[in-house]
Amino acid sequence: MEVVEEMDIQEQTIGIAPVGCSVFAYDYMDIDMQEAAHGRACAVATGIKRLMPDKYVFTYQGDGDLAAIGIAETLHAINRGENILIVFMNNAVYGMTSGQMAPTTLAGMHTTTSPDGRDVGYYGAPIKVSELMAQLPGAFYVTRQAVNNANAVRRTKKALQNAFKYQQLHKGTCLVEIIGNCPSNWKMTPIEASKFIDEEMVKTFPLGDIKVPKTEELKTI
Amino acid sequence: MTETKLMKGNEAMAEAAILAGCDAYFGYPITPQSEVLEYLAREMPKHNRIVMQAESEVASINMVYGAAGAGFRTMTSSSSPGISLMQEGISYIAGAELPCLIVNVNRAGPGLGTIQPGQGDYFQSVKGGGHGDYKMIVLAPASVQEMADFVYLGFDLADKYRNPVLMLSDGAIGQMMEKVQFKPYTRPAVDKSWATTGKPGTRNRNYITSLFIQPERMEQHNLKLEEKFKRIRENEVRFEEINTADAEYLFVAYGLSARICQKAMDIARDKGIKIGLLRPITLYPYPYKQLEELAAQVKMMLSVELNSGQMVEDVRLAVKGKVPVEFYGRMGGMMPTPEEIVHHLENLIQYHHAN
Ligand SMILES: Cc1ncc(C[n+]2csc(CCOP(=O)(O)OP(=O)(O)O)c2C)c(N)n1
Numbered sequence: 228m229e230v231v232e233e234m235d236i237q238e239q240t241i242g243i244a245p246v247g248c249s250v251f252a253y254d255y256m257d258i259d260m261q262e263a264a265h266g267r268a269c270a271v272a273t274g275i276k277r278l279m280p281d282k283y284v285f286t287y288q289g290d291g292d293l294a295a296i297g298i299a300e301t302l303h304a305i306n307r308g309e310n311i312l313i314v315f316m317n318n319a320v321y322g323m324t325s326g327q328m329a330p331t332t333l334a335g336m337h338t339t340t341s342p343d344g345r346d347v348g349y350y351g352a353p354i355k356v357s358e359l360m361a362q363l364p365g366a367f368y369v370t371r372q373a374v375n376n377a378n379a380v381r382r383t384k385k386a387l388q389n390a391f392k393y394q395q396l397h398k399g400t401c402l403v404e405i406i407g408n409c410p411s412n413w414k415m416t417p418i419e420a421s422k423f424i425d426e427e428m429v430k431t432f433p434l435g436d437i438k439v440p441k442t443e444e445l446k447t448i
Numbered sequence: 449m450t451e452t453k454l455m456k457g458n459e460a461m462a463e464a465a466i467l468a469g470c471d472a473y474f475g476y477p478i479t480p481q482s483e484v485l486e487y488l489a490r491e492m493p494k495h496n497r498i499v500m501q502a503e504s505e506v507a508s509i510n511m512v513y514g515a516a517g518a519g520f521r522t523m524t525s526s527s528s529p530g531i532s533l534m535q536e537g538i539s540y541i542a543g544a545e546l547p548c549l550i551v552n553v554n555r556a557g558p559g560l561g562t563i564q565p566g567q568g569d570y571f572q573s574v575k576g577g578g579h580g581d582y583k584m585i586v587l588a589p590a591s592v593q594e595m596a597d598f599v600y601l602g603f604d605l606a607d608k609y610r611n612p613v614l615m616l617s618d619g620a621i622g623q624m625m626e627k628v629q630f631k632p633y634t635r636p637a638v639d640k641s642w643a644t645t646g647k648p649g650t651r652n653r654n655y656i657t658s659l660f661i662q663p664e665r666m667e668q669h670n671l672k673l674e675e676k677f678k679r680i681r682e683n684e685v686r687f688e689e690i691n692t693a694d695a696e697y698l699f700v701a702y703g704l705s706a707r708i709c710q711k712a713m714d715i716a717r718d719k720g721i722k723i724g725l726l727r728p729i730t731l732y733p734y735p736y737k738q739l740e741e742l743a744a745q746v747k748m749m750l751s752v753e754l755n756s757g758q759m760v761e762d763v764r765l766a767v768k769g770k771v772p773v774e775f776y777g778r779m780g781g782m783m784p785t786p787e788e789i790v791h792h793l794e795n796l797i798q799y800h801h802a803n
Contacts, residue, residue, distance in 0.1 A: 299504065
């Protein structure tokens with residue numbers, strides 16, 4: 228929201244919050260928004276953006292939403308190169324429904340539906356959404372950031388600023404994955420949760436840019 | 449003078465969508481209605497409109513949600529299995545009060561069923577289909593002409609009530625070639641100040657949602673919707689009556705089966721049986737009142753459907769036991785012949801009223 232305000236694009240921005248903790252996103256943002264069904268944010272965003280190509284359209288999705296029930300909509304939107312920003316909150320669990328296993332749950336991680344730890348032999352390994360999606364030609368900018376310390380927040384903000392700016396170019400989808408925490412469902416204190424990100428989450432989900440636009444592609448900004 | 453064209457129902461519907469100013473169509477191929485997407489893929493770009501083949505019906509209905517929420521005139525179409533996939537999205541659209549047009553070119557089921565026509569989606573269309581308390585306005589065309597006309601009507605009703613409208617056609621009407629005229633159309637002005645178009649400093653933000661976590665607010669929203677459905681029931685009932693003035697018996701049938709009943713009616717009348725036809729045009733709201741009135745006049749009603757007997761339940765609700773209400777139908781994409789229907793009618797008359 229800060230990014231939208233700083234760029235002074237409130238009047239041109241429409242957000243989509245699907246089901247998950249992100250339904251509460253609208254409480255924090257004074258912009259036009261649509262709530263979407265669980266997993267369908269990218270289809271809703273497509274419907275908006277195709278009709279209003281000059282507006283800024285972003286989705287704010289959890290990992291269950293984006294990587295499980297909505298992976299088809301997400302993958303196809305990116306493959307079409309929809310000029311939208313996908314903000315992907317990866318907290319490795321289903322938050323809203325109180326801590327079940329997500330496609331991004333780490334190997335061995337305990338959740339309410341993997342009480343003995345995620346068995347990758349049974350459920351497969353955590354999906355690395357950003358690496359997967361970056362392979363699609365429609366993906367323009369893909370980055371993974373965190374928000375568990377001041378520097379990380381600064382980098383995340385920069386990534387979001389870039390992603391909003393890139394929408395003006397009409398060159399494809401921007402995907403900003405944010406490693407978030409969910410202390411209540413991880414059954415940790417906030418400090419432990421922050422440490423868990425630095426020590427465990429980043430092993431599976433290394434931070435940094437995964438796909439960046441070429442310099443010549445950015446000339447017109 | 450309006451030009452007369454010879455067209456398939458599905459194509460006439462697609463052409464009418466363009467003439468009605470449909471800004472965007474989202475769809476996924478399925479027989480027997482793939483012509484709609486094919487026609488619009490060819491024609492919409494010429495008018496600078498959006499047409500998109502989505503990755504699934506789940507995606508197409510949610511694209512419709514987004515576009516409708518942004519204030520645009522938008523539609524999708526599919527056939528039975530695809531419409532089933534859309535039900536969650538339709539429930540959200542109804543909950544968020546978004547206007548749009550959905551067309552179901554009904555094929556016979558259940559499951560993958562057959563690509564032949566059927567009317568087995570009646571319950572799904574008029575009784576809810578998706579989860580929660582909501583209604584769609586349901587229009588049932590019985591000709592290629594009506595497939596075109598009901599596009600305009602459907603969009604206008606959707607806008608008027610901020611509610612999804614379903615056109616429930618079937619594989620035969622969608623595929624048949626008939627004469628059609630595209631009448632001049634002017635789009636009524638509608639206020640869409642609720643749409644998410646980007647929030648200027650001069651207004652509060654717009655938020656499209658069906659989510660009301662607090663039960664008190666959810667119930668308020670439910671009551672508001674119910675009030676709207678009541679207004680729809682009071683104002684939008686549409687039906688056609690043929691030969692009812694002197695009728696002693698009555699066919700009740702919609703869409704394709706109403707066409708077959710018309711032929712059956714001619715045969716029966718030639719045999720001296722005074723039978724009429726009531727054809728509901730809106731399946732929701734349903735012409736309960738008209739049927740109740742006719743119950744005071746006729747000796748028996750026969751609901752003819754291409755299913756196992758779905759609409760007959762609404763006929764019985766309307767008639768409240770005043771006269772016998774019977775059912776005749778075929779399933780699986782099989783069509784009853786007019787002669788078969790008359791034969792059945794004669795047996796029923798014999799059974800109920802032989803003297
Ligand atoms: C079709 C459907 N299935 C299941 C649910 C229940 N549900 C709501 S939120 C949620 C999981 C959300 O998890 P995630 O997307 O990771 O977001 P978070 O809450 O962690 O932010 C589920 C399963 C639903 N609302 N709709």
